Amino acid sequence: VAAIREARRRGFRVSTNTTVYADSSPEQVRDLFNFLMDDLRVDGMMVSPGYDYPKAPNQRVFLKRPQMIETFRRIFSFPDRRRWRFFHTPLFLEFLQGKAPMQCTAWGNPTRSVLGWQRPCYLMAEGYASTFRELIEETDWDRYGYGRDPRCANCMAHCGYEATAVKATMASPLEGVRAGVGALLGRGAG
Amino acid sequence: MSALLLAPTAREARAMGPEVVVCGAAAVARERIGRVLDEIRPSAIVLAGVCGGLDPSLSPGDLVLARSVLVPGRPELVPASPLLDTVRGALRRSGWPFVTAPLLTVERPLGSRREKTDVWNATGAAGVDMESHAVAAAARERGIPWIVLRAVLDPAGSELPVSLRSWTGEGDEPTVLAVAATRPWEWSAYLRLAFAWRRAAAALRAAAPTAAAALSAAPQQGAAPAVTLSSR
Numbered sequence: 001v002a003a004i005r006e007a008r009r010r011g012f013r014v015s016t017n018t019t020v021y022a023d024s025s026p027e028q029v030r031d032l033f034n035f036l037m038d039d040l041r042v043d044g045m046m047v048s049p050g051y052d053y054p055k056a057p058n059q060r061v062f063l064k065r066p067q068m069i070e071t072f073r074r075i076f077s078f079p080d081r082r083r084w085r086f087f088h089t090p091l092f093l094e095f096l097q098g099k100a101p102m103q104c105t106a107w108g109n110p111t112r113s114v115l116g117w118q119r120p121c122y123l124m125a126e127g128y129a130s131t132f133r134e135l136i137e138e139t140d141w142d143r144y145g146y147g148r149d150p151r152c153a154n155c156m157a158h159c160g161y162e163a164t165a166v167k168a169t170m171a172s173p174l175e176g177v178r179a180g181v182g183a184l185l186g187r188g189a190g
Numbered sequence: 191m192s193a194l195l196l197a198p199t200a201r202e203a204r205a206m207g208p209e210v211v212v213c214g215a216a217a218v219a220r221e222r223i224g225r226v227l228d229e230i231r232p233s234a235i236v237l238a239g240v241c242g243g244l245d246p247s248l249s250p251g252d253l254v255l256a257r258s259v260l261v262p263g264r265p266e267l268v269p270a271s272p273l274l275d276t277v278r279g280a281l282r283r284s285g286w287p288f289v290t291a292p293l294l295t296v297e298r299p300l301g302s303r304r305e306k307t308d309v310w311n312a313t314g315a316a317g318v319d320m321e322s323h324a325v326a327a328a329a330r331e332r333g334i335p336w337i338v339l340r341a342v343l344d345p346a347g348s349e350l351p352v353s354l355r356s357w358t359g360e361g362d363e364p365t366v367l368a369v370a371a372t373r374p375w376e377w378s379a380y381l382r383l384a385f386a387w388r389r390a391a392a393a394l395r396a397a398a399p400t401a402a403a404a405l406s407a408a409p410q411q412g413a414a415p416a417v418t419l420s421s422r
Contacts, residue, residue, distance in 0.1 A: 069311060101307045101346055103247035147245060147314030148257075148292045164247075 006041050014086050017046045021061045026074035032086050033075075038163065044087040048158040049096070051123045054151065065146075065154050069098035088158065088180050092165035096156060100165075104152060106144040108163020120178050121160060124151055192230035193337075195398060195403035198321045199360050202239040206398045211235070215359040216297065219321040220297035221327040234335040235406050236272070237325045238398035239378065240299055240390045241317035242350075243342035244310040248342045251389030251396055253288035254317040255281060256338035259326045260294045267326040270335050272409055277337050280404035285396050291316035293338060295323035300351035310346065316341060320358070320403055339401050341390040344383065351376035352382075 007014050016036055020029060029047075036042045049072075052062035063071060073082075076097055086093060106120040116128035117135040121144060122127040127137035145160075148150050169175040195210045197203035198219055203210040204321060205239060211230065214222045215337035227235070241254060246327070247255070258268045274290070282287050300306050309318065322338045329336040344350055353369040372378055 027332075065311065073286060092285055098307070098311045101244075101246040101310045103245055142287075142289050145247070147310075147316050 001040065004042065008041060014040075014042045015044045015046060016042050017048070019048055019050045020063070020068075020071060020075075021050045022063045022067065023061060024071075026078070027070055029071075029075050030078045032079055034080055037083055037085065044085045046087050046158060047096075049146075049156045052154045053123070053155050062154065065156065068096070068154070068156050072096040073098070087163040088162060089175070090157060091168055091175060092162045092183060094105045095165060102161050102164045103164035103167070104145040104155070104160035105167065106141055106160055107125055107136070109159045110167075121152075123155065123157065123159070191270075192232070193234040193236050193402040194230060195402045196226075196235055196237045196325065198237075198319075201360065202312055202391075202394065206238060206392050207395070211397075213321070213325060216320040221322040222388045223321075224331075227328055227332055227334060232334060233406075234327055234337075234401045236277075236337045236339060236398060236405055237322060238339045238394055238401070239341075239344040240387075240394070241319040242306065243316070243345040244294070244300075244306050244313075244318055245291065245316035245344040246318060246346040248289065248309070249345055249389075250342055250386035252342045252348035253281070253286060254293060254340045254342065255288055255290045255395055256293040256322060256326075256340070256403075257290045258292045259322040259338060260292050260297075260313060260315055261323040261344065264323065266292070267323060267330060269326070269337050273335050273337060273405060275399075277339075277401045277404045278365070278409045280338075280400050281397055284397060286393060288397070289316055291318070292403055293322050293340060294318045296320060298378045299350055299355050301352065303347060306346050313353040314386065323328050337372070337401060337405055338399055339394075341393040341397075343386050346384075349379065350383065351379040353382075354380075362412045 004014055017034065033045060036045055043092055049068040050061065052059065076093065090101050095102045111122045115140040117131050117132055118128055119126040119135065119139060130137065143149060144152060169179050195206060196213045197206060197210050198213060198215040200212050202214045205214050211226065213219050213226050213407060256269065260266050278290055292313065292315040294309065294313055296318055297320065300309060300318050317339055317340050326336050326338060353366055353373055355364055370380060
């Protein structure tokens with residue numbers, strides 16, 4: 001919190017990224033968003049449900065997909081929602097509430113580190129490709145996603161789905177206008 | 191092993207070629223499939239036809255190779271893994287776009303986007319049809335290896351005309367068309383379906399015989415009855 005205040009004081013653009021788990025009640029998330037918006041005055045927020053890492057020792061903290069949808073419906077039903085600025089497309093926020101169906105875009109956020117280009121998905125740790133061409137051409141991209149890979153069954157993370165939402169927004173003049181109006185009204189794209 | 195190619199309707203069978211057996215659609219398939227399999231005694235089957243799209247990334251003509259078939263409240267049926275891998279490899283080599291994912295079987299077409307979205311969120315099935323589970327269950331009971339391959343007809347983002355939502359087989363079509371004739375606001379949806387059908391039929395024509403050939407060339411799996419490739 002002190003770092004956010006200092007970054008804001010020095011004029012940096014500050015965005016937060018909130019991960020929602022099973023033990024995060026919608027009321028707690030609402031209070032957190034109000035705190036970030038009203039007290040810390042961050043420029044915008046991102047939000048995503050936690051990915052249920054199979055190797056995590058405590059599996060109870062992860063939401064299953066129907067619970068995620070219900071939790072996000074409750075979070076976005078609070079009247080406070082009008083004050084929250086998200087760095088997300090409206091479509092992604094609808095997806096979190098189960099209103100817009102989407103498939104993951106596994107190539108949407110390529111990750112490179114000293115180990116190389118990380119194979120999809122970065123949440124699964126499937127190894128590395130030595131070149132970008134190898135990553136793109138040798139990966140069976142259609143193998144990943146909800147319904148296609150059991151490891152994706154409870155994933156609604158923005159690393160894969162916001163890319164889908166951006167593609168859909170750019171492909172639809174109506175969605176593009178929605179996102180643009182949201183940004184112009186000072187509420188962020190969401 | 192020689193694989194029998196099955197299709198729910200005569201229209202789907204015609205799209206795939208002459209040596210395809212029609213097993214019936216929806217409830218007819220549930221009633222007839224056991225008799226069809228007992229009469230023909232195939233060593234393996236490929237059920238191929240169209241489906242409604244639930245996975246929103248799929249377009250008309252995209253193929254779904256069933257990783258499993260689902261019916262709410264019943265056991266999920268899974269094809270033999272080596273056979274699925276064999277067919278998957280053959281389809282990849284053919285170059286036609288496809289995904290390997292669950293298919294859901296229902297009793298009535300899912301017509302609205304809302305319904306499709308809810309079912310997609312609940313099941314993760316890439317497509318929805320009205321026969322796959324019954325056919326797979328009948329094959330499984332008889333020890334016959336099976337594969338299901340579907341081509342998307344109406345994608346997740348489209349609405350089926352209301353007059354089509356009670357379709358249960360080709361026998362209903364005169365009635366459906368008579369109702370549709372009185373609902374001109376649905377004609378554009380039928381036109382879209384007609385274009386989608388051309389793409390779905392082309393996909394089936396290209397991929398279903400490939401899948402059947404791959405299955406026929408695969409090593410024998412389990413205790414399967416006599417070999418037959420039957421014609422209608």
